[in-house]
Amino acid sequence: MLTQQEYLKIYNNSDSEKLLNLARFDSKKLTEPAIIALKGEILKRQLGTKLIDWINAERNFFKGFELEILKTKIKYYKCSNCKIKKNNIKGFYIHNCSLTHNPKEANLLLCEECGKKFRNKNYIISATWGWLSSKGFINVPFYFLNEVFNIPFRKKQSEKIFKEFIFENTGLIRHLGIDKIEKIVELHNNHQLSLEIKEDFLFLEFL
Structure with a gap:
């Protein structure tokens, strides 16, 4: 499993479209270190707080x-x-x-x-x-x-x-x-x- 720092490096080198797709469609399947890194990169690039809200909603699983x-x-x-x-x-x-x-x-x-x-x-x-x-x-x-x-x-x-x-x-x-x-x-x-x-x-x- 990759560390948060390793995910940060990957997302830092990814284009914004890839990050948008990860947030929209795959966030529920990501590990917690990946989510923290993804949120950080979204905020850094100012891609929108609604993406953060969507990630939080996607990961608020029904149990x-x-x-x-x-x-x-x-x-x-x-x-x-x-x-x-x-x-x-x-x-x-x-x-x-x-x-x-x-x-x-x-x-x-x-x-x-x-x-x-x-x-x-x-x-x-x-x-x-x-x-x-x-x-x-x-x-x-x-x-x-x-x-x-x-x-x-x-x-x-x-x-x-x-x-x-x-x-x-x-x-x-x-x-x-x-x-x-x-x-x-x-x-x-x-x-x-x-x-x-x-x-x-x-x-x-x-x-």
Whole structure:
């Protein structure tokens, strides 16, 4: 692990655009010495105190009881797909084995009914289009066998998707507040489905 002084040297020799991208998109993954050095370089170059605020928000992680409360709140919001409050939002890993359909995979937060519809749609895509590849005779049976094998683990998978969603959106949730969760979930689902959402939309929402 690098020391704070070593990070200071690296950031001092980096251009401002690289520092901006680190602050915007990767600050939650950096070590504490790297964060201290990054904040110092941002202040020295006068890149804006909002970047410091964003870093602090991104690293104010939800843990323990606070994390469980947040997950429970999300589960009782309206589904971003059908817009109906059914009190059963879950995490769904949706994927297919077709070469012609995108996205190939997505982690979505949806009500049980909408999640099953997305899953069944991808089953149909895989069953009809998955055979077109040269390895279709292997990929399609393996895909469906894997789906059957993972049925007992769907609850655990749902919890993992919830935790990953909260972790990836820590800064936005901290800044905008829990009352904006429904909008954040909708943006997340659209981003997962690649519905013309820009890479930096979360940071722009913060600004």
